[in-house]
Amino acid sequence: xxxxxxxxxxxxSSVRLSIPLLLACLAGLFSERAGIFDIGLEGKMxxxxxxxxxxxxxxxxxxxxxxxxxxxxxxxxxxxxxxxITFKGNQLISGVAINFLASGLTxxxxxxxxxxxxxxxxxxxxxxxxEITLPLAELLRDVPIFGKIYYELISGHTLLAYIAFLIVPLxxxxxxxxxxxxxxxxxxxxxxxxxxxxxxxxxxxxxxILICGILCGLAGAYLSTGIGAGFGKEMTAGxxxxxxxxxxxxxxxxxxxLWACLLFGFLEAIGIxxxxxxxxxxxxxxxxxxxxxxxxxxxxxxxxxxxKAIPPKAGGEPYNKE
Amino acid sequence: xxxLPTWIDILLIPLINxxxxxxxxxxxxxxxxxxxxxxxxxxxxxxxxxxxxxGYTLYYATNFIFTGLAVSxxxxxxxxxxxxxxxxxxxxxxxALVCLMFPWPHWILALPVAIIGGAVFGAAWAAIPAYLxxxxxxxxxxxxxxxNFMASALLVYLLVNVLKAPGSMAPETGRFIEGARLPxxxxxxxxxxIKFSKxxxxxxxxxxxxxFCFLIWFLIWRTKLGYEIRAFGHSESAAKxxxxxxxxxxxxxxxxSGALAGLMGxxxxxxxxxxxxxxxxxxxxxxxxxVALMGxxxxxxxxxxxxxxxxxxxxxxxxALWTSIPRELIVVIQALVILLTGALDNMIRMPIExxxxxxxxxGT
Numbered sequence: 188x189x190x191x192x193x194x195x196x197x198x199x200s201s202v203r204l205s206i207p208l209l210l211a212c213l214a215g216l217f218s219e220r221a222g223i224f225d226i227g228l229e230g231k232m233x234x235x236x237x238x239x240x241x242x243x244x245x246x247x248x249x250x251x252x253x254x255x256x257x258x259x260x261x262x263x264x265x266x267x268x269x270x271x272i273t274f275k276g277n278q279l280i281s282g283v284a285i286n287f288l289a290s291g292l293t294x295x296x297x298x299x300x301x302x303x304x305x306x307x308x309x310x311x312x313x314x315x316x317x318e319i320t321l322p323l324a325e326l327l328r329d330v331p332i333f334g335k336i337y338y339e340l341i342s343g344h345t346l347l348a349y350i351a352f353l354i355v356p357l358x359x360x361x362x363x364x365x366x367x368x369x370x371x372x373x374x375x376x377x378x379x380x381x382x383x384x385x386x387x388x389x390x391x392x393x394x395x396i397l398i399c400g401i402l403c404g405l406a407g408a409y410l411s412t413g414i415g416a417g418f419g420k421e422m423t424a425g426x427x428x429x430x431x432x433x434x435x436x437x438x439x440x441x442x443x444x445l446w447a448c449l450l451f452g453f454l455e456a457i458g459i460x461x462x463x464x465x466x467x468x469x470x471x472x473x474x475x476x477x478x479x480x481x482x483x484x485x486x487x488x489x490x491x492x493x494x495k496a497i498p499p500k501a502g503g504e505p506y507n508k509e
Numbered sequence: 510x511x512x513l514p515t516w517i518d519i520l521l522i523p524l525i526n527x528x529x530x531x532x533x534x535x536x537x538x539x540x541x542x543x544x545x546x547x548x549x550x551x552x553x554x555x556x557x558x559x560x561x562x563x564g565y566t567l568y569y570a571t572n573f574i575f576t577g578l579a580v581s582x583x584x585x586x587x588x589x590x591x592x593x594x595x596x597x598x599x600x601x602x603x604x605a606l607v608c609l610m611f612p613w614p615h616w617i618l619a620l621p622v623a624i625i626g627g628a629v630f631g632a633a634w635a636a637i638p639a640y641l642x643x644x645x646x647x648x649x650x651x652x653x654x655x656x657n658f659m660a661s662a663l664l665v666y667l668l669v670n671v672l673k674a675p676g677s678m679a680p681e682t683g684r685f686i687e688g689a690r691l692p693x694x695x696x697x698x699x700x701x702x703i704k705f706s707k708x709x710x711x712x713x714x715x716x717x718x719x720x721f722c723f724l725i726w727f728l729i730w731r732t733k734l735g736y737e738i739r740a741f742g743h744s745e746s747a748a749k750x751x752x753x754x755x756x757x758x759x760x761x762x763x764x765x766s767g768a769l770a771g772l773m774g775x776x777x778x779x780x781x782x783x784x785x786x787x788x789x790x791x792x793x794x795x796x797x798x799x800v801a802l803m804g805x806x807x808x809x810x811x812x813x814x815x816x817x818x819x820x821x822x823x824x825x826x827x828x829a830l831w832t833s834i835p836r837e838l839i840v841v842i843q844a845l846v847i848l849l850t851g852a853l854d855n856m857i858r859m860p861i862e863x864x865x866x867x868x869x870x871x872g873t
Contacts, residue, residue, distance in 0.1 A: 226591075226654065270852035279589055279650050281852035283798060284844045291840030292537075298835045299541045305835070428654055435651060473670065479662035482655040486637075489647040489655075498648070 191332075195339045197456050202340065203414055205452025206348045207232065207406045207423075211430035212437070212444045213358050214402035220362065220439060221395030222375035222501040226282035227267055228403055229427025230289030235260040235407025237293040240307040240418030241300065243314040249412045252314065253347075256411075257404030263289060264400030272392050275505030286427075294420055305420035307411070316345035316413040345413040347405060354402070358441040371395055375499035378506040388506045406430075432485035438496045451481045513862060519805050523850060525857055527803070527817075530845035537841060543832050555827025556820040564694050564709020565826070569793075570819030571711070571776040574718040576797025577815050578725050579769035581806035585729055586762035587742040592638060592653025593770040594794030595660030596631040600771020601778040602664065603630025605672075605682055605785035608778075613688035616713075620691065623775050624717070631771015632764040634660060639763030643756040649763070661788070668787055681786040691780045714776035721769065722808040728765075729808075738762050770794060799843050802850040818843070 211228045218225040235256035243252025263285050270281040297305040324342035327334035362368035370391050373381045378388045410426075411418040429451050436450075437443035457464070458477035465471055488496050512518075535545035556566045576593045583590035590596075603626035613619040638652035665680070674683035694711040698704070729735040741748040741758040749755060777789050796818055803817070804810025825839035849857070 224650075226650065266848070270848065274853055274855040276852035276855060277589075278852075279591070280798070280802070280847060283591065283795070284848035284852055287795070287840050287844030287847065291837045291842075291844055294837035295537065295541070295835055295841060298837075299833075305837075425658060428658065431651070432655065473666050475662040475666035475669075479659045482658045486641070486647070486652055486655050489652060490641050490645050491647070 191335075193460075195335060197460055198453070199340050199343075200459070201449060201453040201456040202344065202348070203452075204455045205448040206344075206351045206414070207409050207426055208430045208433055208451055209351050209445060209448040210347075210354070210402050210406035210409065211427055212433045212448050213354055213441065214399040214406065215431055215434045216358065216362075216439060216441060216444060217371070217395045217402070218399040219434065219502055220375045220499055221371050221392050222378060222499055222504065222506075223267070223271055223392055223396055223399075224278040224282065224503045225267065225396075225399060226279055226428075226431060227263065227285035227289075228430055229423050229425065230282075230286035231260040231263045231400060231403035232407040232410065232427050233286075233293055233421070233423045234263055234289040235404040236411040236415075236422055237297060237307070237407075237418045239404075239408035240310065240411035241297070243310055243412045244301075244307050244417070247312070247314050249310075249314055249316045249408075252412050253316075253405070253408040256408035257401050260404035260407060261397065261400035264396045264403070268393050268396045271505065272389055272396075275507065278503050278505075290421065293418070297418065297420070307418040309417045310412060311416065314412065315416055316347050316409070318343045318345055319349070345409070347409045347413045350405070351409070352445075355441055355445045362441065367394075372499075374506075375501055378501050382506070382508060388508075392506075429481050432481050435496050435498075436481075436485050436488050439499065454480050513865060517861065517865060519807065519810060522854075522857055522861060523803050523805070523810075523814075525861075526849040526854075527846065529857075530842055530849055533845055534838065534842045537838065538834060541834060543834055548828055548832060548834060551828055551831055552824025553820070555831075556824040559706065560694075560704070561706040561709055562823055562827075564706050564711040565823040566816070566819040567694070567715050568709060568711040568776070568781065568819070569822040570815045571715045571718045571780075572773050572793040573796050573800045573815035573818050574722060574812060575773040575776070576770050576793050577800030577804060577811040578721060578797075578808060579766045579794075580797045580801035581804065581808070581811055582725060582729070582738075582762055582769065583766040584801055584806045585735075585742045586738045586758055587745070588642070588759065588763060588766070589650050590635065590653055590763060590766045590770075591650050591798065592635060592656050592767075592794070593797045594790050594792070595653070595657035596634045596767040596770035597773040597777075597790040597794045598660045598664050598788075599634040600627040600631035600768075601774035601785060601789045602667070603627045603771060604774035604778045605685075608685040608689040609672075609682060613686060615688055616691050619689040620713070620717075620775065620779075623689070623779050624772060627771040627774040628768035629771070631774075632768040634771070635763045635767025636760075639760050639767075642763070643759040657794070665787060668785065672785065674784075679786075682784045685779065685783045689779065690783065691775070693780075710781040712776065712780035714780045717772075717775065719812070721772065722812050725769070726808040734761065770797070796843060798851075799847045803846055 211232055215225050215228050238259035239252040239256030242255030243249050267281050267285055270276040271278040294305040301307055321342035324338045328338035370386055374388050374391045382388050410422055433444060433447035433451055436447040454477055458474055538545045538548050556562050576597060579593050580590055604623045607623045607626035638649055638656055641647040641652055642649040668680040672682045673680055691712045695705045695707045737753045738758055741753055773793060778785055800811055800814040800818055804814040821839050821842055825836050828834050829836040
C-alpha cells in the first residue's frame, strides 16, 4: 500500500495537471453550449502557451505573458468564428485547421525568434506564476492529517490554478443564473427561437467563442508560465483533446467538468508516478493503458451505456436565417 | 438554384483557394526573412526537378492517396472520419504482422496478403466508432479522435512489450525478410531499362494506390452501393424513405474508409521502413482531410491533391535543408488549405457565384 505522504503528493500533482484541462474544458463548455463545436481547443492552448512564454521572456512579466496568451487564443477563436458563424462553414474542419495552424506557426515563429528548435528560453522569477503559500499553511503544516492536507494539497499552487477553480462556480452562475447565460444556452439548443425573440444569434455565438478564447488563453499561459518554465514545441500534447473528452464526460455541465478534469488529472499523475502499476491478483497495468483511459472512458460515456451524454441540440449547425 | 459549371466548381475554386493559401504562406516566409520566390523554386526543384525528388514526392503522395480516399468515402456518406491516423497505424500493424508471420518466398505472394492485413486491421479500428454512430448516435468525429489516441497508446505498448526485436533497444520490430521486400521505383523502371534514382522509397504501392483510385471511383459512381452511399450523404431522410438502411450505409462506408487508411501500411511500413516503428503514420491520416477537401472527394481530385501535397512535403524537406525555413511551413500551408477549402469555402464560392451569374446574365 502507498503511504499518506505519497498519496498527498499524487493528489497534489493531480490538481496541477488538471488545471489546464479544466480551463480548456470550461472554454469548450461556453462554445459548445452556444452551438459551436470546438475541436480547436488544443490549437488555441498551444498558441497561447507560445505567446505567453515568449512575452513573459521578453518582458519578464508573467501577467503580460498571460495577456499575450489570451490575445493569441482570441485571434484563433476569431478565425473559428468567421469560418463557422459568418461564413457558415464546417465547424469541425475549421477546428482541425486551427490545430494545424497553431502547431505550424508556433514552431515556425519560435524557431525564428529564439533559434532554440522552437522552444522559448527558460523562464524564472517574475516571468512565471509562482506558487502561493496560503495564510497559516507554514504554521499548520505539522498538524497531522488536516494541516498536512492544507499545506501540501490546498496551499502552494499558482494564482492561475486558484482562478481556474473559481471559474467553475462562476461559469455555473453565468450559464444558469443570468440572462446572458440563458440566451447562450438557447442559441445552442434552438437558435431559431432566439432569433424570433429579437436577439442576434450571431452576436451571442461570437460572445461565447470570445469567452472560449479567453479561457483557452489562460490554459495555455498556465502550461508555459505556471506549471512549466517556458514553451516547448507541441507542449499541449493532446491536452486539448482530453479537455474535450472531459467536457463530454461531464455532459456539458460546469461542476461535473471539474470532477472529470480532476479524474483525468489523477490518471495522468498516477501514470507519471508509478509507470507500471501492480495490482495483486490482476497483474500489471501498463502505463499506456493509463494514458488511454480518459479516451476509453469517454467513448463508453458517449456510447451511452453509463448515462448518455447528449450534446446541445444545435451544436455544429450553422444558423441560417430563412 | 442554378449551379456553377463543373470546371469552376472543381478546378477554379480549389486553385483560388490554393493560391490564397500559398500567398499567405509567402507572407510567413517573408516575415522569417527569406525570399518567397526563391523558396518556391527550391521546393519545386527539390520535389520534381530530379528522379530522386520525384521518388520521394510520389512516395508521400501514395500515403496521401490512401488516406485521402479514406476521408472521401466517408465524406460521401456525410461522415467526417478524423480517425485516419489511428486506422492507418493499425493498418501498419496488420501489414507488419503479415510480413513477420510467414516465411515469404516472394513479394508477389506477400503483397496481396499484406493488403488484406492492412485493410482488415484499419477497418477493424473504424468498426467500433462506426457501430457507435450507427446504433447509439455517438458523434463519429469525437469517437474517432479518441480512437486515434487509443491507437497510439496501443502501438507503443505493443512495440515496447510484445513486438520489439529481441536484443534491440529501439521500440521497433525486426526487419522484414527479403521475400517481403517490395520493388522500388528503381527496381520497376529497371525492368524496362529506365534509369531511376536508387534511394527514394517510392515503390509498387503507388501503382496499387492508383488502382484503388479507380476502384473507389467505380464503387461510388457505378455501383448500387455507391449510389446508396451518395444518396444517404445527400439526404438521410430521403435515403431512409427510399428504403436505404442508415445503419448499413454508416457501417459500410466507415469500414471501407478505415480499410483504405489501413492500406497506407503497405507503402510506409512494407515499402519504406521494412519494419514497424513508432508513429509510422506521421500525420498522413490528417493530411488525408486536406487532400479529400481539396480533391472534392473525387478520386481523380484526390490523386491530384495527393501529388500536390507530396510535392509540398518533399519540397518542404528540401527547404528545411537549404534555408532557415523550418519544415513546419508545410503544416501551415496544410492548415490554410484545410481552412480555405473546408471551412471558409463560402468566402470564395459566394463572390464567384455572384460574379459568374452576373456575367451569364450580361452575356444572354
